[in-house]
Each structure stands twice: as structure tokens, then as C-alpha cells.
Amino acid sequence: MAQAYPQPPAPAIRRPWLRIFSGGLALWLATVVVTFLTGNPNLVPTLVLLGSFLVPVTFVAWAFQRRETGELAPGLILNTFLAGGVLGVLAASLLESYLLRPSWWLFFGVGLIEEAVKLAVLAFLTRHLHVKAPRDGIVLGASVGFGFAALETAGYAFTALFTVHGLSVTQVVETELLRGVIAPFGHGLWTAILGGVLFSSSTREHFTISGRLILAYLGVSLLHALWDGMRVIALLLTLLLTGGTTTPQGWVARPTAGQAALFAVLELAGLALVALVGVGWLWTLARLAHRAPQAPPPAYGWRVPIRPPGT
Structure with a gap:
């Protein structure tokens, strides 16, 4: 009788985020080429969606591989990315208006509103999680932030179409290339920080509004405001260092080559x-979360509470 040998496990897909990025980039480039060759306006929505979602989806896939617990199913990631992004954009638009x-x-107000909205959406969509691991909070926060960024980029790209x-x-x-390059350092980064702090300062049953979370929210909002207002800051520094006046539109009047170069350097x-x-x-948050000891789950499970007799 022939001896049966166990079958080797199927090889895992290595770096799926890289496949997502390379495949999506090839599709986006093909769409760009065909759109320019044919001038077909029906391809513009495809161009906008591919260019807006490529980098955010890639980074969410990369972050998903670094989750801490098994509660982060792909469905939850998709929900926080899409629903979180849509709810965040809608709420932020209403409040800012x-x-x-x-x-x-103004820039600090935008930062306060958008970061508060994303944090609230993150807490609402993940309120049923029974294990609130800090690294999972980072991943879920990044998912909400990148969903917000993808939809925001789509709006900017659509607006740039009309001249x-x-x-x-x-x-x-040009808009999608610029937004794609800076996307990893914007909404996804800031909400990932808030997600890590939110989950690390909460209990298994509910989220806690702690002093640490409030400080993190104010700090992230300040980073958001500085990022959005860096062009104005660079302009003011250029005028302060070189002198000159501004036009009614807020630009340097008759800027010299030196002023233009200094402005670009200061902004970057x-x-x-x-x-x-x-x-x-x-x-730092990710390192601290990795070192923190994880409490073992109770023997009776997460979902079924046990009450002592007579209660």
C-alpha cells in the first residue's frame, strides 16, 4: 500500500500591495495614453477613479498585512475605507460650509473639523470590536484616512478637468500625480496616529476619551493645518527674508528668480x-504597540458574559 504524504501548503502571495500598485499603475497609464490618443471624454471617470484610489488602496493593503489580531477581516477594512471615507467627506463638507x-x-479650523470627523467615524465603525489592539487601531485609522483622501483626490481631479x-x-x-505622491503623508498618516492612540487608551467594552487622545487630536490637527497652510507660510517667510509686496490675490508682486527659488525651497x-x-x-506608536503585552482573552469568551448565581 502506497504511503500517503501530506501535501505542501499553497504558497502565500508575497507582497500583495506591490501587485496591486503595479497592476493599478499599468491600468492608469494605459487609460492616460488611450484618453490622449482618442480624446474620448467617456474615459475621464475611469482616469479619475484609477488615479485617485491607486495609492490609497495600495497603502491600505500594505497596512492590512501588519494587523495585530484576526478581528480585522477584509470586510471590515473595506467598510472603513469606503463608508468611512464617504461619511468623513460628507460630514467635513457640511461642517466646514x-x-x-x-x-x-482657517487652516487650523479645517484640521480640527476633518480630524474630528474621521476620528468619530472610526470610533463608530469599529465600536463592536471586542479586541482593541493599538496596531489594529493604526491600520483601521489609516483605512478611514486613505478612504477620505481617495475621495478628496477624486474631487480635486474632477474640478481640475474644467478650465x-x-x-x-x-x-x-498632473493633479493625480501630485496628490498620489503626497497621499501617504496626509489623511492616512494622521488618522492612523489617532487610531493607534484611540485603541491604546480604550477598554474592551468601549472607547475612552482620554487626555492623551485629546492631545493627539490637537497635535494631528496642527500637523494638518501646517500641511494645508504651508504655501502661505512659505510666502510669508519669503517676504520676510527678501522684502517685497503682494498682489491682491496674495502672490509676490514681480518676484525675482531668487524669491521664486526661495519660496519653492521653503514650501518643500x-x-x-x-x-x-x-x-x-x-x-513610535507602532513600536510601543509592538512591545506592549497583550492580555489573554477570558476563558468564557468575548461575547457571552457569565453572571454569578442569584443575579
């Missing part, structure tokens, strides 16, 4: 500094 007016603190000279596919492509350096602070903060 009614609460914000042009002022010196005074007609439809401009070139501006759509400022964005890089904000991104570095955010990445360092998130890396």
Missing part, C-alpha cells in the same frame, strides 16, 4: 518637516 469663514485660523479653455485632461493627470522643506514629524510619531 457652516462653521468656517475666511480668517487667519476657461475647455476640458483639460493634462491638469487631471516645510512639507518635508511636517511629514517627518508625522512619520516619526506613527513609528
Whole structure:
């Protein structure tokens, strides 16, 4: 009788996020080429959606591989990405329309509103989780943030399509390239930080609004405000260092080559500094979450409480 040997396990897919990115990038490039060759406006929605969702979906897939518990099923990630993104964009749009007016603190107000909305959506969509591991909070926060970023990029790309000279596919492509490069250092990063702090300061039964969470919310909102307002900050620093006046539209009047170069350097350096602070903060949270001991689940399970006799 022939001896039966166990079959080797099927090889796991290595780096699925890389396959998602490479395949999506190839499809986006093909769409760009065909759109320019044919001038077919029916391809514009495909171009906008592919370019807006490619980088956010890739980073969510990358973060999903670094989850801590088995409660993070693909369905939950998809729910936080899509539903969280839509609810966040809608709520932020409503609040900003009614609460914000042009002022010196406009960027900070945007940061406070959008980060509060994303945090509230994250807590609402994950309220039923029985194990609130900090690294899972980072992954779920990134999912909500990248969903928000993808929809926001789609809006910017769609708006860039319309110019005074007609439809401009070139501006759509430029907008998506720029937003794709900076996407990892924006909404996904900030909400990942909030998610890690939210989950690390909460109990198994409910979320807790702690002083640490409030400080993290204010800090993330400040990073958000600095990121959005870096162009204005760079402009003010350029005027302060070189002198000059501004136009009614807020630009430097008749800028010299030196002023233009200084402005570009200051803006890029400022964005890089904000991104570095955010990445360092998130890396520290992830390291602390990795070192923190995990409490074992009770013997009777998570979902069925046991009451003593007579109660």
C-alpha cells in the first residue's frame, strides 16, 4: 500500500500591495495614453477613479498585512475605507460650509473639523470590536484616512478637468500625480496616529476619551493645518527674508528668480518637516504597540458574559 504524504501548503502571495500598485499603475497609464490618443471624454471617470484610489488602496493593503489580531477581516477594512471615507467627506463638507469663514485660523479650523470627523467615524465603525489592539487601531485609522483622501483626490481631479479653455485632461493627470505622491503623508498618516492612540487608551467594552487622545487630536490637527497652510507660510517667510509686496490675490508682486527659488525651497522643506514629524510619531506608536503585552482573552469568551448565581 502506497504511503500517503501530506501535501505542501499553497504558497502565500508575497507582497500583495506591490501587485496591486503595479497592476493599478499599468491600468492608469494605459487609460492616460488611450484618453490622449482618442480624446474620448467617456474615459475621464475611469482616469479619475484609477488615479485617485491607486495609492490609497495600495497603502491600505500594505497596512492590512501588519494587523495585530484576526478581528480585522477584509470586510471590515473595506467598510472603513469606503463608508468611512464617504461619511468623513460628507460630514467635513457640511461642517466646514457652516462653521468656517475666511480668517487667519482657517487652516487650523479645517484640521480640527476633518480630524474630528474621521476620528468619530472610526470610533463608530469599529465600536463592536471586542479586541482593541493599538496596531489594529493604526491600520483601521489609516483605512478611514486613505478612504477620505481617495475621495478628496477624486474631487480635486474632477474640478481640475474644467478650465476657461475647455476640458483639460493634462491638469487631471498632473493633479493625480501630485496628490498620489503626497497621499501617504496626509489623511492616512494622521488618522492612523489617532487610531493607534484611540485603541491604546480604550477598554474592551468601549472607547475612552482620554487626555492623551485629546492631545493627539490637537497635535494631528496642527500637523494638518501646517500641511494645508504651508504655501502661505512659505510666502510669508519669503517676504520676510527678501522684502517685497503682494498682489491682491496674495502672490509676490514681480518676484525675482531668487524669491521664486526661495519660496519653492521653503514650501518643500516645510512639507518635508511636517511629514517627518508625522512619520516619526506613527513609528513610535507602532513600536510601543509592538512591545506592549497583550492580555489573554477570558476563558468564557468575548461575547457571552457569565453572571454569578442569584443575579
